[in-house]
Amino acid sequence: MHTKNEVFYNKTQYPKYELKVNNRDMSIAVLRTFISKHKEEHEALLSKRNKTALKVSEDNDSGLQAPTESTTPNGRSNGECKEMPQDESNGTCQEPEKGKGRWELKPPRVLEALSASGLRAIRYAREVEGIGQVVALDNDKASVEACKRNIKFNGSVASEKVESNLADARVYMLTHPKEFDVIDLDPYGSPSVFLDSAVQSIADGGMLMCSATDMQCYVEAVEKSAIPSRYGSYPLRGKYCHEMALRILLACIESHANRYKRYIVPVLSVQMDFYVRVFVRIYTSASAMKNTPLKLSYVYQCIGCDSFHLQPLVRTVSKDTDVKYLPGFGPAVPQECTDCGKKYNMGGPIWSAPIHDQDWVTSILADVKFMKERYPAFKRISAVLTTISEELPDVPLFLSLHNLCGTLKCTSPSAAIFRNAVINAGYRISGTHVNPLGLKSDAPMNVIWDIMRCWVKNHPVKAQPPTQAGSVILAKEPQLQVNFAESVASVSKAQAKKVARFLPNPERHWGPKLRAARTITSIAIRAVS
Numbered sequence: 001m002h003t004k005n006e007v008f009y010n011k012t013q014y015p016k017y018e019l020k021v022n023n024r025d026m027s028i029a030v031l032r033t034f035i036s037k038h039k040e041e042h043e044a045l046l047s048k049r050n051k052t053a054l055k056v057s058e059d060n061d062s063g064l065q066a067p068t069e070s071t072t073p074n075g076r077s078n079g080e081c082k083e084m085p086q087d088e089s090n091g092t093c094q095e096p097e098k099g100k101g102r103w104e105l106k107p108p109r110v111l112e113a114l115s116a117s118g119l120r121a122i123r124y125a126r127e128v129e130g131i132g133q134v135v136a137l138d139n140d141k142a143s144v145e146a147c148k149r150n151i152k153f154n155g156s157v158a159s160e161k162v163e164s165n166l167a168d169a170r171v172y173m174l175t176h177p178k179e180f181d182v183i184d185l186d187p188y189g190s191p192s193v194f195l196d197s198a199v200q201s202i203a204d205g206g207m208l209m210c211s212a213t214d215m216q217c218y219v220e221a222v223e224k225s226a227i228p229s230r231y232g233s234y235p236l237r238g239k240y241c242h243e244m245a246l247r248i249l250l251a252c253i254e255s256h257a258n259r260y261k262r263y264i265v266p267v268l269s270v271q272m273d274f275y276v277r278v279f280v281r282i283y284t285s286a287s288a289m290k291n292t293p294l295k296l297s298y299v300y301q302c303i304g305c306d307s308f309h310l311q312p313l314v315r316t317v318s319k320d321t322d323v324k325y326l327p328g329f330g331p332a333v334p335q336e337c338t339d340c341g342k343k344y345n346m347g348g349p350i351w352s353a354p355i356h357d358q359d360w361v362t363s364i365l366a367d368v369k370f371m372k373e374r375y376p377a378f379k380r381i382s383a384v385l386t387t388i389s390e391e392l393p394d395v396p397l398f399l400s401l402h403n404l405c406g407t408l409k410c411t412s413p414s415a416a417i418f419r420n421a422v423i424n425a426g427y428r429i430s431g432t433h434v435n436p437l438g439l440k441s442d443a444p445m446n447v448i449w450d451i452m453r454c455w456v457k458n459h460p461v462k463a464q465p466p467t468q469a470g471s472v473i474l475a476k477e478p479q480l481q482v483n484f485a486e487s488v489a490s491v492s493k494a495q496a497k498k499v500a501r502f503l504p505n506p507e508r509h510w511g512p513k514l515r516a517a518r519t520i521t522s523i524a525i526r527a528v529s
């Protein structure tokens, strides 16, 4: 290997804007937050245990019967279950020997399952305080050799913490069940073949960080798309296809987790620079897993006007404290679109529950701002996180103002005017990090079209053939008295503070480069980026 091609850890070598730098910086930010939340959860667990122990001893003293206690250290908050069920175990918390000290929290162990030359693993070890061992795997001999050299180049911390192995990641993860607190999957293309073993190798409460770069597949026509076979869901073409990609990936990870009585809790899901990356925590609980179908939906998208509707896989019926899960009533839409009369395409199932945990997003963003100089991609990742922090958490997918106007062949209202109308009609609206022109809203489609009908009344359009979707929509009178007057709530917080939310592409022809060839030179070049 020519010395010029050696990959070593040197911050000044990062090209100013690079796909992988954004990806790694975001992962480091999430990892830092994971470590601090992990500690908080552990402290909460200890204090809960102490309180329980105190109560037991008081009850014993007073002759009352002691409550039965789970032998596993549980009680982690996962955003859904306040109390962890009894079948949950926790791989990261070491039970003290009888009669000895406190439950000890071990520094998190990280597996970078597809590490190439190890740059990411080395950054984790050197830059993330409180991290434990980092295991870097690759099934390519030359990459592992490069990784071992890079570990040496990077001083004592890297040498102590990072271990490089030549292994097939799938076999390694299968033979190390529930051993890692964090697993990072960053493949060329699709992660689908690694998911089944990855969800088994993560400790309870641990985190899976997973990228997918087979983005173009998501926007291809179904007959050409590899998505159904890789991920088990049907994508739909539409402006929201990248968010759909995130939600298809989440649904796929959940389905693998469910096979092992486990389930996911997403903390951050990002579409950036031609790839998607999700950060999800994994827990074990046969009872909580029953909620999975409530978090999955089919999507109906009109072929005429792009209106979309979601149908959850199941419905619940509650009687007293008993909740029953029954098959969903379907279809959620009539055969013909109620707005324009055309047919619907059906896609999914997608993950329709929240894709971020806003508490995590706030902590990650705060950390990024606090340690600004430690993030080479600070501008980019803080812009993305700011937009994510403003996204409506409970509204899957989004509208495109351009598409709405394209259907009606009208001039477009500004996003601010459209936001005013939605808010004045009593609904919520936000941007989305995946598309600067996308708008998330809980307003039903008939309200959205009424807003557009009223807009067109003041901004008339040329007559179109009567069968066109736009003509059918405009032929109906609006039911709503739309108010376009300015509403204070319509300006996003970031806009109000003049915080950048979308940065322009750094150069022309910006995009992913070709897949690296199997030579050490190209791997090295790619890894430096």
Ligand SMILES: C[S@@+](CC[C@H](N)C(=O)[O-])C[C@H]1O[C@@H](n2cnc3c(N)ncnc32)[C@H](O)[C@@H]1O
Pocket (backbone or CB within 6 Å): 020, 024, 113, 114, 115, 116, 117, 118, 119, 120, 137, 138, 139, 140, 143, 167, 168, 169, 170, 186, 187, 188, 526, 527
């Ligand atoms: C996109 S690169 C990883 C880049 C790296 N994560 C980074 O941030 O620089 C994907 C790597 O996965 C490795 N790989 C592919 N299949 C594998 C498998 N089954 N087991 C282990 N490594 C594998 C490839 O050799 C390649 O080096």
Ligand SMILES: [Zn+2]
Pocket (backbone or CB within 6 Å): 302, 303, 304, 305, 306, 307, 337, 338, 339, 340, 341, 342, 469
């Ligand atoms: Zn329609």
